Amino acid sequence: MSVPPPGRFSLNQATTQHWPLADVVAGCVAAGVAGIGLWREPVAEYGLRRAATMVRDAGLTVTSLCRGGFFTTEGWREDNLRAIDEAATLGTPVLVLVAGGLPPGSRDIDGARRRVADAVAELAPHAASAGVTLAIEPLHPMFSADRCVIATLGQALDIAERFEPGVVGVVVDAYHVWWDDTVYAQIARAGARIAAFQVCDWVTPLPEGVLLGRALPGDGCIELRRLREAVDAAGYTGPVEVEVFSSEVWARPGREVLHASVAGYLRHVA
Amino acid sequence: MSVPPPGRFSLNQATTQHWPLADVVAGCVAAGVAGIGLWREPVAEYGLRRAATMVRDAGLTVTSLCRGGFFTTEGWREDNLRAIDEAATLGTPVLVLVAGGLPPGSRDIDGARRRVADAVAELAPHAASAGVTLAIEPLHPMFSADRCVIATLGQALDIAERFEPGVVGVVVDAYHVWWDDTVYAQIARAGARIAAFQVCDWVTPLPEGVLLGRALPGDGCIELRRLREAVDAAGYTGPVEVEVFSSEVWARPGREVLHASVAGYLRHVA
Numbered sequence: 071m072s073v074p075p076p077g078r079f080s081l082n083q084a085t086t087q088h089w090p091l092a093d094v095v096a097g098c099v100a101a102g103v104a105g106i107g108l109w110r111e112p113v114a115e116y117g118l119r120r121a122a123t124m125v126r127d128a129g130l131t132v133t134s135l136c137r138g139g140f141f142t143t144e145g146w147r148e149d150n151l152r153a154i155d156e157a158a159t160l161g162t163p164v165l166v167l168v169a170g171g172l173p174p175g176s177r178d179i180d181g182a183r184r185r186v187a188d189a190v191a192e193l194a195p196h197a198a199s200a201g202v203t204l205a206i207e208p209l210h211p212m213f214s215a216d217r218c219v220i221a222t223l224g225q226a227l228d229i230a231e232r233f234e235p236g237v238v239g240v241v242v243d244a245y246h247v248w249w250d251d252t253v254y255a256q257i258a259r260a261g262a263r264i265a266a267f268q269v270c271d272w273v274t275p276l277p278e279g280v281l282l283g284r285a286l287p288g289d290g291c292i293e294l295r296r297l298r299e300a301v302d303a304a305g306y307t308g309p310v311e312v313e314v315f316s317s318e319v320w321a322r323p324g325r326e327v328l329h330a331s332v333a334g335y336l337r338h339v340a
Numbered sequence: 341m342s343v344p345p346p347g348r349f350s351l352n353q354a355t356t357q358h359w360p361l362a363d364v365v366a367g368c369v370a371a372g373v374a375g376i377g378l379w380r381e382p383v384a385e386y387g388l389r390r391a392a393t394m395v396r397d398a399g400l401t402v403t404s405l406c407r408g409g410f411f412t413t414e415g416w417r418e419d420n421l422r423a424i425d426e427a428a429t430l431g432t433p434v435l436v437l438v439a440g441g442l443p444p445g446s447r448d449i450d451g452a453r454r455r456v457a458d459a460v461a462e463l464a465p466h467a468a469s470a471g472v473t474l475a476i477e478p479l480h481p482m483f484s485a486d487r488c489v490i491a492t493l494g495q496a497l498d499i500a501e502r503f504e505p506g507v508v509g510v511v512v513d514a515y516h517v518w519w520d521d522t523v524y525a526q527i528a529r530a531g532a533r534i535a536a537f538q539v540c541d542w543v544t545p546l547p548e549g550v551l552l553g554r555a556l557p558g559d560g561c562i563e564l565r566r567l568r569e570a571v572d573a574a575g576y577t578g579p580v581e582v583e584v585f586s587s588e589v590w591a592r593p594g595r596e597v598l599h600a601s602v603a604g605y606l607r608h609v610a
Contacts, residue, residue: 176561177562178563179518179519211482211520214519215561216545221521249485250481251491251492274485274486276546276548276550278545278548279544280482290485291446291447293448293449
């Protein structure tokens with residue numbers, strides 16, 4: 071059977087959560103996938119340098135590393151400096167930052183947001199010298215309290231624009247921004263700040279905790295192609311990462327999920 | 341025991357979901373509460389005119405009626421015209437509108453939003469002649485797909501501002517708007533458009549379906565007093581409705597929940 075080439079498709083390894091890293095790499099090579107988005111925990115488990123070598127030897131491009139951020143937790147500075155170094159070792163130009171939620175017991179969301187801006191300012195020089203772009207990812211507002219106080223692309227850009235585009239950028243993740251009536255204007259505003267573009271789909275009902283209820287591209291209600299065309303029109307020419315947090319998807323075999331991700335990308339995004 | 345007067349406090353009857361209407365009314369009178377927010381279903385069950393008479397005879401003000409809207413479902417026009425008449429019969433100046441989500445299988449969120457604006461335009465003349473304000477309520481973006489395509493106060497105002505302030509206004513519900521970094525600017529913009537102000541609190545983890553995970557004022561992370569001061573500064577002098585959708589709160593006796601609502605309002609909102 072002839073399969074169309076997956077083009078800009080990149081597999082974010084979170085989509086195949088329980089697939090061992092070596093199998094993910096082999097699976098991508100077998101499927102003709104050129105890009106892979108990695109997570110720090112499975113990379114550390116495999117061994118950072120060993121993982122970097124394996125991925126490079128396989129001919130894969132590491133499209134992003136998830137993730138730094140969580141600036142309201144203790145030890146954030148050292149952890150984020152390490153994350154920048156890990157991204158450089160893996161050869162990826164993009165470190166995804168998820169800001170973190172409110173500190174326990176706090177109601178001060180403005181304060182938490184200022185802290186994100188301050189933290190990015192502290193990290194920027196090290197990122198610049200490492201050649202890694204800090205990519206601020208706004209998460210859906212349902213995560214504002216406990217996971218990410220940056221809730222819109224506009225907010226992410228308000229911070230990113232204080233820095234050089236190559237040093238601080240933004241992640242456009244369709245799942246987190248699709249509902250925003252200003253998203254197309256903000257994507258146009260973002261332009262060269264767009265460091266990464268991620269897709270999955272929105273389905274209801276949301277599960278308890280709301281984290282693991284996402285769907286493969288095409289299985290929900292997001293205008294994925296329209297968003298992809300918008301980031302392209304803004305000048306983005308990089309990879310399109312399929313990143314799906316889903317207990318249902320995670321229960322399926324890795325290879326099957328990879329093929330379904332490529333198919334969903336080709337049919338609903340490309 | 342001497343209890344402070346509840347002032348602008350109004351009990352939205354959804355907070356005491358399983359308390360029969362006659363008991364809610366008697367409970368409010370006994371607690372010195374002057375305002376009550378009603379829902380169409382329990383009112384219809386009790387009998388519209390009978391409910392209107394009971395509430396009036398008890399000396400209570402009906403601060404709002406929930407709800408019209410759901411403009412993507414069949415029969416929305418007739419249903420909303422009836423809702424306007426019901427509000428007039430109950431003597432409340434405010435009909436809360438929840439826009440509705442995407443039609444089944446649709447990805448066209450812009451189209452659904454245009455439909456909301458068109459529907460409000462169709463209903464406005466009848467509302468004006470009935471003396472009822474159509475109060476567009478933005479719901480949290482986690483409901484955009486299946487419950488309400490109007491996700492921000494800014495969007496609600498974009499529609500409301502096409503009409504006279506007494507005819508179309510907005511609801512500011514703290515639970516739905518607290519995460520928005522533009523909310524204080526939008527509240528100032530809203531001014532006399534603010535037809536209702538509702539409060540409850542945000543807690544995590546969200547339950548499956550995300551509808552029934554709200555908390556009594558003070559039990560979560562929302563800056564409720566700051567939001568109340570902002571609507572006041574915008575010129576709002578109306579009631580503050582405590583409206584809590586929560587399976588935990590709903591499992592408690594109505595009288596206890598009413599007293600806890602008043603206490604939470606006095607301590608964290610007033």
